[in-house]
Amino acid sequence: MPEGPTFAPPTDQSILLPFAGTRREIAEYEAHGGYQSLRKAVGMTGEQLVEEMIASNLRGRGGAGFPAGRKASFLAPGGERYLVINADESEPGTFKDREIILRNPHMLIEGILIYLWMIRGTAAYIYIRGEYHKEAAILEGAIAQAREQGYVGSPLMGTDYVPEVYVHRGAGAYICGEETALLSSLNGDRGQPTAKPPFPAVSGAFKKPTLLNNVETVATVPVILGMGGAAYAGIGTEQSTGTKMFSLSGHVRHPGNYEMPLSATYRDLIEGQGGGLPEGRTLKAFVPGGSSMPILMPNQLDTGLSFEAVVAAGSMAGSGAVIVVDDRTCMVRFALRTAEFYMHESCGKCTPCREGTRWITELLRKQEAGLGSSEEIDLLLDICDRVEGNCLCVLGDACAMPVRSHIRNFRDEFEEHARLGRCPCPDDAPMSELYPPLLRAPLPMVAAT
Amino acid sequence: MSTTEPAVETVTLTIDGRELTVPKGTPLVVAAAEGVGVEIPVFCYEPRLGPPIGACRMCLVEIEGAPKLQAACTLSCADGMVVRTAEASAQAKEAQDAVLEFILLNHPLDCPVCDKGGECPLQDLTFRYGPGSTRMTLPKRTYEKPLPISPSIVLDRERCILCYRCTRFSGDVAEDGELVARERGAQSVIATFDEKPYGNAFSGNVTELCPVGALLPTAYRFKARPWEIVNVPTVCTGCATGCNTWSTLREGKVERILSRNHPDVDGGWLCDKGRFARYEPRDERIGQPLERGPAGLAPAAWDDALRTVAQRLRHHSAADGPGAVAILTGGNLTNEEALAWSRIAADLKARTASAPLAAPAALELVDPYAATLAALEGADLVVVIGDQEPADRAGTIDLRIRKARRDGAHLAIVGPGGTSLEPDARTFLRTVPGAGSAVLAALVAAALETGGDRVRADAGAAGGVEELAGLAGADAAAVRTLGDALAHAERPVLVVTDAVAAAELAHAGWALGLDRAADGGILPLPVGANERGERAVGLVGGWDEILPALEAGEISAIAFVGCDPVVEGPDGERWQMALAQAPVVIAVAAFTNGVTSQAQIVLPLDTEHERDGSVTNLEGRVQRVRPSLAPVGGVPLVEWTSRLAGFLDVATAPSAAKAFALLAEGNPAFAGLSWGGLGDRAPLHLARPAASPAAAVAPTAPPAAPAEGAFRLIAPRPLFSGAAVERTPTLAHQRAPWVSLAHADAERLGIARGDEVSVRHAAGEHTGPARISRRQLPGSVRINWRGAPAGASATVEAR
Amino acid sequence: MADLYDQIQAEIAKYPDRRGAILPALRHAQEHYGWLSPEAIEAVAEALDLSPARCVAVASFYDMFFLQPVGEHVVEVCTNLSCALVGSDQVLRRFEDELGVRAPGTSEDGRITLRRVECLGGCGWGPVVSVDEEYQEHFKPEDVAPLCERLRASRPTESHA
Numbered sequence A: 001m002p003e004g005p006t007f008a009p010p011t012d013q014s015i016l017l018p019f020a021g022t023r024r025e026i027a028e029y030e031a032h033g034g035y036q037s038l039r040k041a042v043g044m045t046g047e048q049l050v051e052e053m054i055a056s057n058l059r060g061r062g063g064a065g066f067p068a069g070r071k072a073s074f075l076a077p078g079g080e081r082y083l084v085i086n087a088d089e090s091e092p093g094t095f096k097d098r099e100i101i102l103r104n105p106h107m108l109i110e111g112i113l114i115y116l117w118m119i120r121g122t123a124a125y126i127y128i129r130g131e132y133h134k135e136a137a138i139l140e141g142a143i144a145q146a147r148e149q150g151y152v153g154s155p156l157m158g159t160d161y162v163p164e165v166y167v168h169r170g171a172g173a174y175i176c177g178e179e180t181a182l183l184s185s186l187n188g189d190r191g192q193p194t195a196k197p198p199f200p201a202v203s204g205a206f207k208k209p210t211l212l213n214n215v216e217t218v219a220t221v222p223v224i225l226g227m228g229g230a231a232y233a234g235i236g237t238e239q240s241t242g243t244k245m246f247s248l249s250g251h252v253r254h255p256g257n258y259e260m261p262l263s264a265t266y267r268d269l270i271e272g273q274g275g276g277l278p279e280g281r282t283l284k285a286f287v288p289g290g291s292s293m294p295i296l297m298p299n300q301l302d303t304g305l306s307f308e309a310v311v312a313a314g315s316m317a318g319s320g321a322v323i324v325v326d327d328r329t330c331m332v333r334f335a336l337r338t339a340e341f342y343m344h345e346s347c348g349k350c351t352p353c354r355e356g357t358r359w360i361t362e363l364l365r366k367q368e369a370g371l372g373s374s375e376e377i378d379l380l381l382d383i384c385d386r387v388e389g390n391c392l393c394v395l396g397d398a399c400a401m402p403v404r405s406h407i408r409n410f411r412d413e414f415e416e417h418a419r420l421g422r423c424p425c426p427d428d429a430p431m432s433e434l435y436p437p438l439l440r441a442p443l444p445m446v447a448a449t
Numbered sequence B: 001m002s003t004t005e006p007a008v009e010t011v012t013l014t015i016d017g018r019e020l021t022v023p024k025g026t027p028l029v030v031a032a033a034e035g036v037g038v039e040i041p042v043f044c045y046e047p048r049l050g051p052p053i054g055a056c057r058m059c060l061v062e063i064e065g066a067p068k069l070q071a072a073c074t075l076s077c078a079d080g081m082v083v084r085t086a087e088a089s090a091q092a093k094e095a096q097d098a099v100l101e102f103i104l105l106n107h108p109l110d111c112p113v114c115d116k117g118g119e120c121p122l123q124d125l126t127f128r129y130g131p132g133s134t135r136m137t138l139p140k141r142t143y144e145k146p147l148p149i150s151p152s153i154v155l156d157r158e159r160c161i162l163c164y165r166c167t168r169f170s171g172d173v174a175e176d177g178e179l180v181a182r183e184r185g186a187q188s189v190i191a192t193f194d195e196k197p198y199g200n201a202f203s204g205n206v207t208e209l210c211p212v213g214a215l216l217p218t219a220y221r222f223k224a225r226p227w228e229i230v231n232v233p234t235v236c237t238g239c240a241t242g243c244n245t246w247s248t249l250r251e252g253k254v255e256r257i258l259s260r261n262h263p264d265v266d267g268g269w270l271c272d273k274g275r276f277a278r279y280e281p282r283d284e285r286i287g288q289p290l291e292r293g294p295a296g297l298a299p300a301a302w303d304d305a306l307r308t309v310a311q312r313l314r315h316h317s318a319a320d321g322p323g324a325v326a327i328l329t330g331g332n333l334t335n336e337e338a339l340a341w342s343r344i345a346a347d348l349k350a351r352t353a354s355a356p357l358a359a360p361a362a363l364e365l366v367d368p369y370a371a372t373l374a375a376l377e378g379a380d381l382v383v384v385i386g387d388q389e390p391a392d393r394a395g396t397i398d399l400r401i402r403k404a405r406r407d408g409a410h411l412a413i414v415g416p417g418g419t420s421l422e423p424d425a426r427t428f429l430r431t432v433p434g435a436g437s438a439v440l441a442a443l444v445a446a447a448l449e450t451g452g453d454r455v456r457a458d459a460g461a462a463g464g465v466e467e468l469a470g471l472a473g474a475d476a477a478a479v480r481t482l483g484d485a486l487a488h489a490e491r492p493v494l495v496v497t498d499a500v501a502a503a504e505l506a507h508a509g510w511a512l513g514l515d516r517a518a519d520g521g522i523l524p525l526p527v528g529a530n531e532r533g534e535r536a537v538g539l540v541g542g543w544d545e546i547l548p549a550l551e552a553g554e555i556s557a558i559a560f561v562g563c564d565p566v567v568e569g570p571d572g573e574r575w576q577m578a579l580a581q582a583p584v585v586i587a588v589a590a591f592t593n594g595v596t597s598q599a600q601i602v603l604p605l606d607t608e609h610e611r612d613g614s615v616t617n618l619e620g621r622v623q624r625v626r627p628s629l630a631p632v633g634g635v636p637l638v639e640w641t642s643r644l645a646g647f648l649d650v651a652t653a654p655s656a657a658k659a660f661a662l663l664a665e666g667n668p669a670f671a672g673l674s675w676g677g678l679g680d681r682a683p684l685h686l687a688r689p690a691a692s693p694a695a696a697v698a699p700t701a702p703p704a705a706p707a708e709g710a711f712r713l714i715a716p717r718p719l720f721s722g723a724a725v726e727r728t729p730t731l732a733h734q735r736a737p738w739v740s741l742a743h744a745d746a747e748r749l750g751i752a753r754g755d756e757v758s759v760r761h762a763a764g765e766h767t768g769p770a771r772i773s774r775r776q777l778p779g780s781v782r783i784n785w786r787g788a789p790a791g792a793s794a795t796v797e798a799r
Numbered sequence C: 001m002a003d004l005y006d007q008i009q010a011e012i013a014k015y016p017d018r019r020g021a022i023l024p025a026l027r028h029a030q031e032h033y034g035w036l037s038p039e040a041i042e043a044v045a046e047a048l049d050l051s052p053a054r055c056v057a058v059a060s061f062y063d064m065f066f067l068q069p070v071g072e073h074v075v076e077v078c079t080n081l082s083c084a085l086v087g088s089d090q091v092l093r094r095f096e097d098e099l100g101v102r103a104p105g106t107s108e109d110g111r112i113t114l115r116r117v118e119c120l121g122g123c124g125w126g127p128v129v130s131v132d133e134e135y136q137e138h139f140k141p142e143d144v145a146p147l148c149e150r151l152r153a154s155r156p157t158e159s160h161a
């Protein structure tokens, strides 16, 4: 029978998850120094906490890498305000937040309580993707334990501030990871992004000032308070401090999540921790930060994991999802499956994304079937250009950027499909099936009774 | 408050190399168009729908310093901003081409057969900026079409460009949430729930908002091309709001009504009654004078008929003394028509009645405290008092109330519950039906108790808070809370839909010091469209005062000018019986109706598209009504009324223009106005008069609770009623009957949502599917019937 | 259903605006009715004081709400990049053969609905198959038959609750 996830062992550089296995019980967590950072935080003012975060130079772990301390400082002052935790984790290849929740949920809860105290938030909502059924239950359990312990729902450690934390489950929509779409969804609307301004810091959850951060970002907060912002800033690189979780998947020997200092390289991750590719396989390319990022080539393996290093290499670090692709893989199919995902997940609000992702997908489908042409490959590139930068949020870019990079790096494969009039790959190559488009239209499943 | 206007803060920016200075906050698209004459094309942008959404991406521009192109529609002008539109930026131009190409991927090329052709923003923009050919080699999306989303509107999903204007109207303006986008991404479609008709009272606005031919009024499909039509600027007389309209005329027929956006009156919206109701078919109209002979009503010559009317009225007036003649109008005449009838009435010493109920007759008393429609914008507290939905009285006011709430006003609904404004109101204060008068007195007493800068502590309440709240069936503590809010709000607006006596309203205004609240005040909603104008020219009184006199035989000649209490009033049966006894009955009507069947003489009534004149809306704004069609009878009402007056030796004017001159000369309500100067967007020309002390008046008690097992009836006259509505097939769904019950009662009776329920009451029977409300007063039943006395006893049973 | 109404009210209490509770409300309704039938939607709409159309607009935006009836068990196979690279296409194909339907579809006996879904967030432990909302990781084609057997033998699981 299939097994559940097995977690990669910690290394001596692990500070976020420096232990093997899980620590779900509050007693266990407290026995290892849990909730001490919260105690420390309660002795500090909100401004001091923001300063500590700025000193740590922690950059958001959700994908954009925005400095967490600065973001916290933008929050409009006074009145009702909310903290929202982004646990939507839907970027293909990403599964790190889930591991944090599965293994150490109280670290997240503690981070949330510190952040709530910092902003004197009315309440925190953890927006967790709907498919994370077990993970939501674990969080509910952890909150219940924290409530019993007096950390949630009662005056916090002798102050008159009462923190409140809720789990809000999504229902299956990648776009709800984008912050404004997430807030629309939390507010009870269709999960579509909204134009900025107004920024969430002014009008977010329930139209009130809102601070929104990724699970990993907030889970790192107790660590930062524990060791001090400056000490944290000493890890990693100057512009990308600390350690970060990397989700390694695809054609590697030891897939899984690895906590890496941001001064390490992709080679350290893929060949070091991941054990390289399986026997007899060679590296064709790798996705450096989630499927929406331009792909990197084998000669770029020594690229650093830091935000700035990946940008210099022509891509982005994104959520830290690294997908390793071996030499058997058909890049046309890879591109098609990538585009199909974004077409399926486009929210339909803005024109270039709604129509562009569909057009790109349809053309790739033709290409894969060998019905395309060299001119249509150029048309594809042109459509990618016309989508990128013109959409309401960056989902359109997330489709255009990788597809463009797949074509640019592997144009000969695309041309070959067109020339042969079929896919040249062997039958047992990955993604050998060509499914009908994954459409959302209400397809009858069983006859209504 | 300072006496000088605060200086407007300005910003200076550059658009396409030209520098301009505009007030801070000016939308960028407006600045470009008005400041430098550059059109930034838009589809989804429509400021009346609320904040911009930046969805269609048609308006992308380059902003210096921004890493990528920005949707101009989402930006306001800022100091030092440097903007390059598609006219000056190759990047913006490329993006604009791209977006248009994306939009056209799925849009069918059926302009020649599309009703929008010729007045379609997409067609215009494609023509101006679009690509010559398409690079899309794949099939376009296809859908079943056209899809009727209601009897009045059809949807063509293939033409839809998903700009979300219609769904934003439904969700964010009308707030019904019935017209929505379903599914996601490229599969998104506009839809209603379970193919149910889009039944909002304002649904027709989406046909004007849709920038392509996707949402079209059924009645206008394949009717006209833009070059064959004439648009006449006029004003809707469906209710007392006075929304400004265009009537689209083609070959002697009014084919369409569009909004003519008067920001202070209608904000660019119309209700479906104003938009779709038609007095049709024309060949069923009463087109000439009729006199009752042995074989029933038969055509008569104009002068014969008018002479007969004059003789009979004169005879009864002279023979039976003052008050023997009664002239009922009903609030539906123009000011000019009303002037003639009021002079006739005065000469005949006739009783008059312009409204179903006498109570509002002295509404002028309320003028010192009157609020305007525009005052709802910026109100901080809006209190709606009464059994009725405000929309049923004054269509588009509903949209203004909702906007005020969205803009932050505290909305309080005071009544028996079961209305559409309750779900999002901050306060819902429940009363028994017909308790408007009592609960207003209670709120005033509560406000006096807490006091406040504005409130006049010495004004004297009509009683104690407990006692008055008890009378209204309201919770005293809740009355106190809302009374406190009323005392302390800066700009409260009271919207009163119940018939509360003017003296009571005046006392409330005085006690609450509403004359001191700049722009705040009371907004009573009259029943008739021009009730206010009719009163101003002297046609005062209520039908309810006439009826007992008629029943007592004190009235021997009665004329119904454009009104029909048999069908349209709450006491239809009594009227019918009383009329059977009346010696002389004269009816002026568009179609045969409840009074024509009893009349000896029937004269043709002009309907709204046939009249020339002016009407006064509920705020006192005098607006011009312009005809698009000749009256069916050939002779305008204002003209034949003056001929009738001539036979009575009463001086009036034979045309609207001349009649208006008489009004402007002698009537303070028209002071300073001129016929030629009424203009297309009429201002409010009268200032609020000064307030003077008004004494407390004992409130009218709501009807007593009915016997055990019976229900209290709530049946105010709905917006969708009247001759024109009944004759408009595409409005049938708007009149479809329903019965609203309190959740507890429904549960007790085993009635579920949608079950057929029948309601019997003294004035008739009504059957419809059940609606269930958790706020409605248990023991009450609300129906959308033609109107019945509030709080009457009714029985309810499942069918 | 009175208890659904109360459940939804309890959800509403967690949010400053009742609209926030729409996703939990739809989820509860789906658990009660098996799918979001018009009747289920109307119950949600009534409990939230929103229009049914709005509830459908929201429900139809998300992959996890069923606006069409589904089988007693729902099996979802991730075929996104990471899982596909390690053989999820083969797993899905095996399911299709075993159940005699193409995804998305329901086996003729109405017991098992098979869907292909996007990334489930188990990429390092793929192929991932979600069975009645419970993840089964490292799923292999040979695991298909035993799973289907087990599902056919069991009534709808409690894992929804």
Ligand SMILES: Cc1cc2nc3c(=O)[nH]c(=O)nc-3n(C[C@H](O)[C@H](O)[C@H](O)COP(=O)(O)O)c2cc1C
Residues within 6 Å of the ligand: A059, A060, A061, A062, A063, A064, A065, A066, A068, A071, A086, A087, A088, A089, A090, A091, A174, A175, A176, A177, A178, A179, A180, A212, A213, A214, A215, A217, A218, A393, A394, A395, A398
């Ligand atoms: C299409 C799209 C999907 C996203 N998905 C996620 C996600 O699943 N989880 C996440 O934390 N951030 C996601 N983000 C980034 C968020 O918008 C946001 O930047 C982030 O949650 C902020 O948290 P941080 O500052 O802690 O990184 C996504 C962004 C986009 C544009």
Ligand code: SF4
Residues within 6 Å of the ligand: B159, B160, B161, B162, B163, B164, B165, B166, B167, B190, B209, B210, B211, B212, B214, B215
């Ligand atoms: S129907 Fe018209 S208004 Fe509605 S989204 Fe489509 S194009 Fe826009």
Ligand code: FES
Residues within 6 Å of the ligand: B041, B042, B043, B044, B045, B053, B054, B055, B056, B057, B058, B059, B060, B071, B072, B073, B074
């Ligand atoms: S008009 Fe600006 S995005 Fe539509």
